[in-house]
Amino acid sequence: MDSRRADELKKALALADKDIEDHDSEVDRLQTQIVFVQGEKKRLETQRAKLRSLLSPVRKLPNETLLHILQYVCRENVLQSSTLGLWTYPPAMAISSVCSRWRELALVSPSLWANLTVEMNTAARARGENLTGFVTFVDTVTRYLARSGDWPLRLALTIRGLCHRPAVVPLMQQAYRWKTFRFRGVQSLTDYKIISPSHFPLLEELDVDLGITSNDLDLFKHCPRLRTHTLYYPAEPTSEVFHQLEHLSSSGQSLVVLAEAVHACPLLKSLKLGPTTDTVLEDGTLGTWHNITSLSLERGSSINLVFSSLNLPSLNTFVIDGTGQGDWQANLFTLFISRASCMITTFTVCGISMSDSDLIAAL
Known part of the structure; x- marks a missing residue:
């Protein structure tokens, strides 16, 4: 290749390099503009969201x-x-x-x-x-x-x-x-x-x-x-507070001590029972609690013991959470209702296994 041809190629390469630099500059400018436009778009979207929230x-x-x-x-x-x-x-x-x-x-x-x-x-x-x-x-x-x-x-x-x-x-x-x-x-x-x-x-x-x-x-x-008090062990119903209570919750308490508390509350209407310390009562039932109209058995309460020991003739609201209690004891429940001769108008049961026939019988 002669020197003239080589000079022409060098000029062509120089022009190509210059064009590439120009294009790089244009790309940088456009990218900067893109970033700016994207920022403006984001700002407008934020403003639009704020304006739209005014119509919320x-x-x-x-x-x-x-x-x-x-x-x-x-x-x-x-x-x-x-x-x-x-x-x-x-x-x-x-x-x-x-x-x-x-x-x-x-x-x-x-x-x-x-x-x-x-x-x-x-x-x-x-x-x-x-x-x-x-x-x-x-x-x-x-x-x-x-x-x-x-x-x-x-x-x-x-x-x-x-x-x-x-x-x-x-x-x-x-x-x-x-x-x-x-x-x-x-x-x-x-x-x-x-x-x-x-x-x-x-x-x-x-x-x-x-x-x-x-x-x-x-x-x-x-x-x-x-009007409402929660009773925990080892409390005993010796305080004047019990004389005016209408609602009593009990947890970790013996049913025998609870019975004393109930008798110390002449105005008591509703009772909420949690876990008890009893497994069996030697004397059978705890007597008749005439004033109790609402009974709620919380998770962990001794449902079967309650069925076999309580007599609530005025009961009209009964809530049972039997989670972890096993199968429904239909015979004990029937005995409980028969003993009380009560008219239950609100009956709620959850967390306990019960057949359709047992449910129908309970209702």
């Missing part, structure tokens, strides 16, 4: 209807002092962060903040775990109490370890507006010394576990509205 049916709901929905969601605000807890779900706080309308509605609706489940793990605090989180927990409890205003409180309190008074005192100071109170702890209320005998004008339901004593119950002697 939920925005057409009046505040009164929306408040009913939010109250359903806020039936339980779980506040935990330690991340070692199973879960933390404070819906009222979350609702107040959704939008300005929801926040305004939440802040003027004390009922959303008045259902509190407070779980205090002072054992974790004593080990030096999550100290900042514990301070935040106390602040959150205080904030909920403030935002609940004077609304009746539904309080469930659990204490693991020693009592941290800065967190408990604000709750105790609101005892005058407790509507329900549930307590779990490694010590009794008397041992913790966090509550003194007082007047509880709004308290309707009491549920205190773990070694409850008559002294604990005596803390709640002045509760004119108290």
Whole structure:
């Protein structure tokens, strides 16, 4: 190849390189433009979603209807002092962060903040775990109490370890507006010394576990509205509290002791039974409980023992959860109904094996 031909090829290669560089530059420019356009598209899609949300049916709901929905969601605000807890779900706080309308509605609706489940793990605090989180927990409890205003409180309190008074005192100071109170702890209320005998004008339901004593119950002697109590071992019906109860729940209790509690409750109408400590009763039946109109046998309760020992002539509502109880004992049930001669109008059975013929016979 002569030198002239070689020069022409070199010029052609140079032009090709230049064209490639130009195309690369154009590709870069177009890619940059694509990224820009894609960003604009995403921004417009976000804006469109926001604009579309303004037409959402939920925005057409009046505040009164929306408040009913939010109250359903806020039936339980779980506040935990330690991340070692199973879960933390404070819906009222979350609702107040959704939008300005929801926040305004939440802040003027004390009922959303008045259902509190407070779980205090002072054992974790004593080990030096999550100290900042514990301070935040106390602040959150205080904030909920403030935002609940004077609304009746539904309080469930659990204490693991020693009592941290800065967190408990604000709750105790609101005892005058407790509507329900549930307590779990490694010590009794008397041992913790966090509550003194007082007047509880709004308290309707009491549920205190773990070694409850008559002294604990005596803390709640002045509760004119108290109608529901949950009885745990080794409690005995010696407190004045029993004289005004209409609803009683029992778990881990002997049926003999339960019978004493029932006789100590002249106004008792409904009874909910959990697991019992009995396997057989030496004296047969426990007598006749004339006032009981509603009986609920919870999971783990001794269904067959109840069938063979109770006489409830006024019973009209009967709920049975037979999960894990085996087959239905039709003969014992027939004996129970025959003994009571009651007229049951509401009958619910779940979690138990029953043939069609047994079901028809029961009905």
